[in-house]
Amino acid sequence: MFTAAVSATDAKPIPFNRPHVSRREISYITQAVWQGFTCGDGPFTRKATDLLKALTGAGDALLTTSCTHALEMSAMLLGLREGDEVIMPSFTFVSMANAYALRGAVPVFVDCRPDTLNVDEDLVEAAITHRTRAIVVVHYAGVACAMEKLGKLAEGHALALIEDNAHGLGGSLNGRSLGTFGHMAAQSFHSTKNVQCGEGGALLLNDAGLLARAEVIREKGTDRGRFFRGQVDKYRWQDIGSSYLPSDTLAAQLAAQLESFAEIQGRRHAVWDAYHEELAGWAAANGVRRPTIPDGCAHPAHLYYLLLPDLENRQALIGHLSEAGVQATFHYHPLHAAPAGTRYGRVAPGGCPITEEASDRLVRLPLYADLTETDVARVIDAVRAYRVCR
16 A cells, blocks of 8 residues: 655655666766767667567667657658558647658548547548558557557558557567567657657568668668668668668667666556556546556556546646646647648548547656655545546
């Protein structure tokens, strides 16, 4: 049982997020600086890439400057043209829609499931047209989408399947790592993620035929990687691309984080489990829904959320927690209803009513590896002190 030892008025505020610093980060960053090779594809880039591949089981992985850039690379690799359509959830971060709209494609927004808040796999087929080129999914909170059904659907319609795995590193479905179901998957190492290097990402490639072109796209459209491996005598402009390769200094920080993955995850799961257990009675009494984890899904404790009965209570709880020194926050606004969403995308048949409702009701609680037991107890006590207005 968690019991707060310090009153909220005597304690420091608890932020929503605080990036974890592992034991080797300063040492690795110092090595990266002094080795004289701080640009990308140095020793730490290779080290972090190997660690990531071992963790996920992906066929290949390319570090990128952000998850956003990994998604942009996936759009280039698809060869999208003006008017092509890409199916995606409306309940996700704007980077997903931007990546494909930048190539001239039309994002087609599909509603989410009420239990996991993942894209509703039963609504995807109705959104497919002769212009559809890909289905892109996000594993919300690191809980797997229905990948078997989505995979069969993509295969049956000859579509690419792409995972936005920004929440899902360390998560799995029936023992298979998230990020390995689609043709490609984007990872995030932003400071809000379980392992982070401030800003960073990766593109996981589960189709070996994509690697050569992906390397070129990441290196400004050149075959610079082949040049440094001695495979060509000079590098040339070969394709479209951009500067998506992170510095070896960032890779050094990421390598240290990935080496500490098990420790980080153990701490995060302890926090997630405490919230889930200790808030069960309060949630039932107040008509609040906790996260749903379907059978076969192993989540990575990326975030913990509560679904309040309505927007009024959502805002009231956030304000109540703020007064108690606890920073909580909401999450995504529906992309289909955003100004750019109406300009560049379209809504799938049936609209997105579940997305709109969830967006109004959701509150995320602080969750990071360095939360102490006292911090967790304070959050729990503060939540329990709130009574839903009916």
